[in-house]
Every structure is written in C-alpha cells, then in structure tokens.
Amino acid sequence: MTLWPSGARWDRRTAEQLSTEQDAALRSQLEHAVGPSSPFWSARLAELGPTPASLGSAAALAGLPAVGERDLCPDGDPLGAAGLVLHQGEAGYATHASGPALRRALLRRIVAPTSYRAVVEADTRPTSYVFAGLALRYPVASTRADLDLVARAGARLWQVLGLTSADVVVSALPSGSTALVQGLWLAALSSGSPLLAPGDDPVQVLDVLSLVAATALVVPPAGGGDLLRQLADAGAPLSGLRTVLVGGAPDDRERDDLLDAVDGLGGRDVVVLAVHVPDGHRLLWGECRESAGRTGLHSYPDLELLQTVDPGTGDPAGGAPAELVLTQLGLRGSALLRWRTGDAVTAVDSRPCPACGRTVPRVTGTRRGALVPTVVLDGAARPVDLRAVAAVLSTRADVADWAVERGAGGAGLLVRVRAAGGGPDDLASAVAGALRSRAGVPGAQVVLVDRLAGGRGLSPDLWQAR
Numbered sequence: 385m386t387l388w389p390s391g392a393r394w395d396r397r398t399a400e401q402l403s404t405e406q407d408a409a410l411r412s413q414l415e416h417a418v419g420p421s422s423p424f425w426s427a428r429l430a431e432l433g434p435t436p437a438s439l440g441s442a443a444a445l446a447g448l449p450a451v452g453e454r455d456l457c458p459d460g461d462p463l464g465a466a467g468l469v470l471h472q473g474e475a476g477y478a479t480h481a482s483g484p485a486l487r488r489a490l491l492r493r494i495v496a497p498t499s500y501r502a503v504v505e506a507d508t509r510p511t512s513y514v515f516a517g518l519a520l521r522y523p524v525a526s527t528r529a530d531l532d533l534v535a536r537a538g539a540r541l542w543q544v545l546g547l548t549s550a551d552v553v554v555s556a557l558p559s560g561s562t563a564l565v566q567g568l569w570l571a572a573l574s575s576g577s578p579l580l581a582p583g584d585d586p587v588q589v590l591d592v593l594s595l596v597a598a599t600a601l602v603v604p605p606a607g608g609g610d611l612l613r614q615l616a617d618a619g620a621p622l623s624g625l626r627t628v629l630v631g632g633a634p635d636d637r638e639r640d641d642l643l644d645a646v647d648g649l650g651g652r653d654v655v656v657l658a659v660h661v662p663d664g665h666r667l668l669w670g671e672c673r674e675s676a677g678r679t680g681l682h683s684y685p686d687l688e689l690l691q692t693v694d695p696g697t698g699d700p701a702g703g704a705p706a707e708l709v710l711t712q713l714g715l716r717g718s719a720l721l722r723w724r725t726g727d728a729v730t731a732v733d734s735r736p737c738p739a740c741g742r743t744v745p746r747v748t749g750t751r752r753g754a755l756v757p758t759v760v761l762d763g764a765a766r767p768v769d770l771r772a773v774a775a776v777l778s779t780r781a782d783v784a785d786w787a788v789e790r791g792a793g794g795a796g797l798l799v800r801v802r803a804a805g806g807g808p809d810d811l812a813s814a815v816a817g818a819l820r821s822r823a824g825v826p827g828a829q830v831v832l833v834d835r836l837a838g839g840r841g842l843s844p845d846l847w848q849a850r
C-alpha cells in the first residue's frame with residue numbers, strides 16, 4: 385500500500401488534501417525542475433513574463449498558454465523535443481534536489497565518493513528513451529529515477545485494474561519503443577506479474593498462449609476484437625482469462641466490438657478494461673475493475689495535474705469535449721508542463737469514483753489523439769495537427785475570421801477565411817503556404833469568403849466524431 389506523508393492512502397485523499405499537496409508538488413516542479421532546467425520553458429517563461437514561483441497553483445497555472453508537439457518543433461524537426469529535457473549537472477542538483485534526495489547523495493559522497501555522482505546521475509541523467517508523436521515522431525527521455533516512478537505508478541495501476549502477482553499477462557501489442565509498452569513492463573515488474581510480449585503477430589501470440597496460462601491479455605483498441613476471435617477460433621487456451629486490457633483508450637465502437645468478442649468466448653467472466661497513456665506522457669492510467677470500464681481512466685494526482693483547454697483557441701475550457709492538458713509532477717528527463725495531449729475528453733472528474741470510491745481525478749470520454757485526425761491531402765492520408773492549423777490562422781493579422789472543415793465528400797481540408805485587409809492580394813495562397821510551412825499541412829483548400837456562414841473555428845466533425 386502506498387502511503388502519503390499524513391498516512392492516508394494515495395487513492396483516498398480528500399479534495400482539500402489533494403489540492404494542497406498538488407500545489408506544493410507543482411511549486412517544487414516549477415522552481416526546482418522545469419523553471420531553471422528546461423531550455424524550452426525557461427526561454428518561454430522569460431518571454432511570457434511569469435516567474436516559476438508565481439505559477440505555483442493549479443489556478444495560476446491555468447493562465448499559462450498550453451503547448452503541444454508543434455510548439456516544441458515548429459519546423460517539424462523532432463530535435464526541438466530536446467528543449468523539454470532538463471539540464472541538471474552536479475551544481476544544479478545541489479541547488480534544486482529535494483532535501484531528502486540531497487542528504488542521501490551527500491551521505492553517499494562521504495562514504496563512497498564516486499557514488500555521489502551515481503546518485504546525481506540516477507536523478508538527472510536521461511538514460512532511457514521512448515518515442516511519441518501524433519503528427520511528428522519525437523523522443524521522450526527518462527532518468528533512472530523517472531523509471532522508478534513509472535514503476536511505482538505501475539504498481540498502483542495493477543491495484544486499479546484489480547490485477548495481482550498471481551496474474552500472468554500476455555501482451556499482443558505491437559512491439560516498439562513506446563511509453564505504453566515500457567509502462568506495462570515496469571508495472572508488471574513492480575507488481576511481480578509475469579509478462580510475455582511476443583508482438584502483434586497472432587501466430588506468435590497463439591504460441592505463447594499455449595506455453596502459459598494467461599489470466600490477462602493486452603490487445604490494441606483497433607482490431608483487438610478480431611484478434612480475440614481469431615485466437616478463440618484457433619483454439620487458444622483462454623479458459624483462465626479474466627481480464628482483457630485494451631492498450632490505448634478505445635472509442636465506443638471499438639469497445640463494443642471487444643465486448644462482443646469477449647461474449648463470444650462463451651460465458652466466462654472476463655472484464656474489458658482500458659489502459660491509456662496520453663501522447664508524450666509516461667504514466668499509464670487504467671479503468672477500475674469495479675466499474676468494468678464505465679467510470680473513466682483513473683489518474684495519479686500526486687504525479688500529474690490534469691486540465692483542459694478549448695482546442696481551437698487554447699483557452700481554458702469550460703465546456704465539453706475539450707483537449708486534455710497535462711503537467712507532470714516529479715518526472716524529470718523530458719518534463720511536461722501544460723502539455724496538449726491531443727486527446728479529446730468529456731471531463732476531468734474529481735468526484736470520488738462511484739464504482740471503487742477512489743478520490744483520484746478520472747478522465748472520462750477519452751478520444752485518443754482526436755485533435756490530430758487523419759485526413760487525405762495531396763492524395764495521401766496524413767495526420768493533421770488541428771491545433772497547429774488553428775494557431776496559424778489565429779495569429780495572422782490579415783485574417784479576421786476563419787473556419788476549418790473536411791472538404792467535399794469527407795476528403796481533404798477546406799479552410800474558409802475572411803480577410804481583415806492589409807494582407808497580400810493572394811491571401812488564399814499565402815494562407816495555404818503558411819499552413820504547409822508552419823503546420824506541416826500541405827494541400828489544404830483555402831477559399832476567401834465575405835462572411836462566414838455557419839460555424840467558426842474548427843468544425844466539430846473534424847475532431848469530435850470518430
């Protein structure tokens with residue numbers, strides 16, 4: 385059981401306790417990690433004005449413009465992601481490490497001089513990378529201490545999912561260097577569960593299932609139902625199966641298909657639960673077993689702060705759905721602050737879970753990567769970062785108003801623009817050029833209009849439907 389300083393369980397804190405402790409963790413992250421040591425954020429805060437100390441509450445932080453992958457890599461070069469990696473040498477560590485960590489390191493220096501450096505490096509030196517990205521592909525760095533933290537969160541994930549060390553987990557996710565794959569390994573490791581991950585080839589999965597009596601099977605959201613049917617048809621030994629974990633929040637259609645496939649296994653009591661890690665993040669959220677997947681993804685309030693923004697304007701969002709924005713508390717390596725995840729969500733619900741009673745914030749109605757839909761442009765299906773499109777259009781002085789929707793027949797991107805005057809004669813082609821160079825979107829159809837009939841901004845069809 386994980387205990388907080390005052391002794392209450394991590395998932396049973398009151399709203400007041402959570403808020404106080406979250407703000408303290410946020411201040412520490414801002415003043416001792418991201419503020420002084422993130423090249424991207426130290427430059428951005430200097431440009432925008434607020435000091436790290438002035439942002440040390442959830443309410444104050446909500447006023448800071450959120451950023452996504454295109455803000456980090458404006459020209460599409462993934463090298464920009466290095467700007468989030470904290471730069472802390474031994475001097476920076478002594479200045480910014482927490483009291484207990486520094487005392488531990490200094491004690492080590494007395495008894496074994498070389499181990500001081502080992503402790504500093506474990507806490508500050510990126511040694512492990514996964515790849516993320518919705519429209520780009522960029523590396524995300526972890527220190528040794530980060531991996532410890534991901535593993536500890538993984539042990540909590542197992543509690544939420546209702547798994548124990550007696551569970552045997554087989555993962556049919558594509559093998560790859562992703563936060564989801566790494567997080568599952570670390571969760572299983574810290575919980576003492578065997579995890580076998582043969583990759584996503586059904587033949588290999590079948591081979592492994594005939595070697596071990598799996599109690600939990602991890603499948604991708606898209607095609608997971610078909611895989612289950614295929615395995616059942618092939619006579620895979622699934623009689624011990626009690627949990628199907630969906631690696632990535634499924635949409636309603638995918639979940640229905642998975643439930644249907646589980647039904648087809650023949651009257652066994654198998655629960656379908658999602659495990660999700662937002663793009664760029666490293667902690668895995670899970671749905672509680674008690675809810676059977678009906679009350680949303682359970683988060684870790686001491687390790688992250690969840691907020692939402694309007695995806696078109698980037699302003700704090702009151703309505704739903706909205707884009708999920710994430711601030712990591714305690715992770716180093718690549719440290720996310722006000723990070724636009726690209727996930728559309730219905731809400732971040734801070735009321736106790738009606739199924740399990742945990743008081744951790746739950747993310748409901750997650751549509752993974754919805755803000756970066758796939759659109760056919762120039763004859764090829766491409767991910768389009770709608771946030772980058774909105775940013776290009778909103779920041780042009782020669783554009784008074786704009787609307788973006790799918791083109792005729794659902795193909796392509798139609799951008800309607802009302803000119804503000806003072807722009808180039810060929811405003812339409814100037815806007816199309818800016819979308820290509822600054823948002824990485826080629827082949828958008830830009831038309832000038834005298835007035836915008838219908839909706840403004842990003843059409844809901846682009847990102848709310850799925």
Ligand SMILES: [Zn+2]
Pocket residue numbers: 671672674675679682737738739740741742
């Ligand atoms: Zn719950």
